Amino acid sequence: MLLDEARVIRDRLTQMESASTSVEEATALSAKATELEALATRVETLSRRNRLLRERGVLLSPRQGVDNARQVANRLNERFTESPKSSTLVDGQRWTKLMATLGEFSTSTETLQKQDWVRHFASRLFAGVPPEQRKQTIVQTMPDNVAALATYTRLYQRFNMFRNAVPTSVEDFDEVQSCSDQLAAIKFQENDDVPGPVKAFFNATSSGSGASLDFLTREVVDWLRTNNMLSNYVVRAR
Numbered sequence: 001m002l003l004d005e006a007r008v009i010r011d012r013l014t015q016m017e018s019a020s021t022s023v024e025e026a027t028a029l030s031a032k033a034t035e036l037e038a039l040a041t042r043v044e045t046l047s048r049r050n051r052l053l054r055e056r057g058v059l060l061s062p063r064q065g066v067d068n069a070r071q072v073a074n075r076l077n078e079r080f081t082e083s084p085k086s087s088t089l090v091d092g093q094r095w096t097k098l099m100a101t102l103g104e105f106s107t108s109t110e111t112l113q114k115q116d117w118v119r120h121f122a123s124r125l126f127a128g129v130p131p132e133q134r135k136q137t138i139v140q141t142m143p144d145n146v147a148a149l150a151t152y153t154r155l156y157q158r159f160n161m162f163r164n165a166v167p168t169s170v171e172d173f174d175e176v177q178s179c180s181d182q183l184a185a186i187k188f189q190e191n192d193d194v195p196g197p198v199k200a201f202f203n204a205t206s207s208g209s210g211a212s213l214d215f216l217t218r219e220v221v222d223w224l225r226t227n228n229m230l231s232n233y234v235v236r237a238r
Contacts, residue, residue, distance in 0.1 A: 121163055
């Protein structure tokens, strides 16, 4: 829907430019067209990203301001069709209102997209701790652990780049999902000093399905707090 709206806006740009009857009028219309083109491009970009998020299973919040933005644009287009000149655009603050409405719509949509992605990232992708903290729980003298930790570190650094950055392409989505899957598959030999329930919790949080609250016993919470790792975990509803 957002992409359709962006295309409609661009059609209106063409109408405006073709309606010019003098150099002065053409210059005024061209300036307005440039302003509108920037917003139309932004709307189109957000629309493509919205579709990508939906196709990849990200739960999207209801978009706000779509109907209002359409109404404002349609009203201005009707006025301009009746009287195709630059003064029609600016009379009664019409242009200012259009720019403000489209700007607010774009900003709110972008904010919602980021919120939706952050929620998806936290609840549907790898939930393990950073490499430096994971290092504290494994036998560091074992060659297999050393190699696994190096791989873990490389993948985690790339994976973490997307924590607060919405993927903008299919390739980005494939990469973050691949990193998540590979991180979840890495197995370590845990330090014998780590209690069994804590080991079980680590194994569960590193899996694709995550850890249920059954794993979060008092012993596990106390151990995580003592080792300054409690803040690395949050509870999310499925």
